[in-house]
Amino acid sequence: MLHPFISGNKFRKLKYNIAFAKAQQLETLVTFGGAYSNHIAATAAAAKVNGLQAVGIIRGEELGNDLEQTLSENPTLHFAHDQGMKFHFVTRSAYREKEEAATVKALLESLPSPYLIPEGGSNELAVKGCTEILTPADAQYNFVCCSVGTGGTLKGLIAAADAHQHILGFPALKSSYIKDELKDWATHNRWSLINDYHFGGYAKVSKELITFMNTFFADTGILLDPIYTAKLMYGVYDLIEKGYFPENSRILAIHTGGLQGIAGMNMKLAKKGLPIIHT
Ligand SMILES: Cc1ncc(COP(=O)(O)O)c(C=O)c1O
Structure with a gap:
């Protein structure tokens, strides 16, 4: 509802980053993502709206072999390309190294x-x-998921939580290194991670999830x-059914x-011949 392309949390995450880039007269947003990344799509759209350039460093060197074919098979990259984003496809190991990778360093040096x-x-x-996601009207809720x-x-939600609010995070990934980081970072402990609804890991789905x-x-x-x-909402419904939330929550x-x-x-x-998501 915030914006048709810079949707949901992406609008919040990009807002101050773009303001900073503009204030510093930095003209090209450079960021990382997988081939179906929401963040890549949103950054491409946000750059266009703001009159900036965008470069996406994309995991999967093979995707760069035939760009036209990649674009025809991948709606996310197709969209980002239409918004004017340029791509820099890298190997999985270079992707893991991020800005330490030689190819990424060379790219950054080549941009003005x-x-x-x-x-x-x-x-x-x-x-x-992301602290701006919660508004004063949301004070009526005591669980925020x-x-x-x-x-x-x-993190934004934890930072913005009122004293009577508990924040529940539902990781979409199997391995959540995030807990230790959050423990060090958070200034209160009214938050929990619910690790039971990743459905096998990042981007993994089941028939049950699609049906839901x-x-x-x-x-x-x-x-x-x-x-x-979907994993979040499945989890919330399941926890309600299991009586996780006290009455009148x-x-x-x-x-x-x-x-x-x-x-x-x-x-x-x-x-794969599996049921598809209705739209
Ligand atoms: C639609 C959507 N929801 C939730 C998240 C998770 O946000 P975060 O990476 O800040 O944990 C992402 C990823 O950035 C996302 O694209």
Whole structure:
């Protein structure tokens, strides 16, 4: 509802980063992402809206062999390309090294005024933006639930939580190194990570999850994305059923966007002969 392309938490994460880049007259946003990344799509759109250039460093060197074919098979990269983003495809090992990788260093040196935004967009300015997700009207809720990837969104919510609010993060990844980092970072302990709803790991989905998404959409008219918000909402519903929340709890589940990922996931599901996500 914030913006058709810079959706959900991406709007919050990019807001102060773009303001900073503009103030410093840094003209090119450079960031990292997988081939179906919501953050890549949103950064491309945000750069265009703000009159900036964008370069996406994309995991998977093979995707650069035939760009036209890649674009025809990948709705996320197709969209980002249409917004004017340039791509720099790197091997998985270079991707892991991020800005320490020789190829990434060379890219950054070749650009006149780059502004580097980390994977998932999560840096301090992103967390600052995410503190604005909660508004005074949300004080009526005592549980606030969100999906977790890099953890920037959750940090913003933890920082903004009122004294009577408990923040629940639902990691979309199997291995959550984030807990230790959060423990050191948070100034209070009214938060928990619920690790039971990753469905096998990042971008993994099951028939059960797709069925849940389709039922949820039919019942509410609200689309969920398969990577993040569907797992969150599945988890919230399951916890309600299991009696996790005390009676009279008021629960806020935050839809962090990501709907652009449905098209790519549906292509994968159709290839495997699995049921697809209804839109
Ligand atoms: C739609 C959506 N929801 C939630 C998240 C998780 O946010 P974070 O990386 O800040 O934990 C992401 C990833 O950035 C996302 O794209």
